[in-house]
Amino acid sequence: MGILTWIVLGLIAGILAKWIMPGKDPGGMIVTILIGIAGAFVGGWLGQLTGLGGAVGGLSLASVVTAVLGAIVLLALYRGIRNA
Structure with a gap:
């Protein structure tokens, strides 16, 4: 899977x-x-x-889940750093 696919997947994950x-983020929707x-x-x-899922093997449910989990963690x- 190429870098462009990860960017699009990142937009969806974000x-x-x-x-x-949900909630008020210090940087808004763009951040x-x-x-x-x-x-x-x-x-x-x-x-x-x-x-569990990655760039190898194309876009899969595991790739979407790992991207969303990575986005949630970040x-x-x-939020923790900005609100501290």
């Missing part, structure tokens, strides 16, 4: 993460989408390391 974790893109890369990298970290 939107889903915002939907799963949330950027965090989603970063979360897709982090989730994809971790998924590839653990064999969004929670971002």
Whole structure:
């Protein structure tokens, strides 16, 4: 799966993460989408390391789940750092 696919997946992951974790974010929707893109890369990298889903083998449900989980983790970290 190419980098463009991970960016698109990151956009979707960012939107889903915002939907799963509603609330006021310090950076707004644009920052949330950027965090989603970063979360897709982090989730994809971790998924590839653990064999749960990653850039190998094309777009799959496991890839989407790992991207969304990565986005949720980064969004929670971002909220914690910005609100501290």
